[in-house]
Amino acid sequence: MKKKIIFSLALFLAIFSFTGANAAERPVKDSAIIFIYRPGQFSGAGANWAIYVDDKKICKLSNNKYLFVVVPAGKHTISSRIGGVGMFKKNTELEIEVEEGGDYYVACNIKSSITRTRLELIEVAKSTGKKEIDKMSIDNCLDD
Known part of the structure; x- marks a missing residue:
């Protein structure tokens, strides 16, 4: 009987302690969360684009992945760049x-x-964004 109670309690805690990315704690007062995602596309699937928020590199975002960043309230600039040599590159x-x-x-x-x-x-x-990222996994953020 005691094992059943402990197992039930452990199961209850395991189920209800899980929180998704949308419930991410905001460590800073006056903050917001920006979710940045890249839907799976065949074109350019192998390329990892560097994502910057306010000129700070956050992650190299892979195909069919997402990331999130906690930012203070206000205006922010998100930009993307691809590495390597190329002509007519556009950020x-x-x-x-x-x-x-x-x-x-x-x-x-x-x-x-x-x-x-x-x-x-x-x-x-x-x-729309929430529905899209529910089908994806969080990016492990390559760093090179």
Whole structure:
């Protein structure tokens, strides 16, 4: 009987102590969370794009992955860059205004033309972003 109670208690704690990325603790007062994700696309699948927030490198975002960053309330600039040698490289930027306690979602889609490939950054609705990242895993953030 005692084993059943302990097992039930352990199971209860294991189930209800799990929290997803959306419930991430905000370690700083007046902060918001920006989720940046890259849906799985065949085009450019092998490329890892470096993601910067306010000119600080956060992660090299892989295909079909997401990351999140805690930022203070206010305006922030998100940008993407790809490494290596290339002609007509274009870095892309998105300026986003965040409010305290908010969750914001940015989708990264690969756009190609004859001369270049770039990562397009688009702010999306919370419901859309949440639905998209539920199908993904968090990126392990390559650092090179």
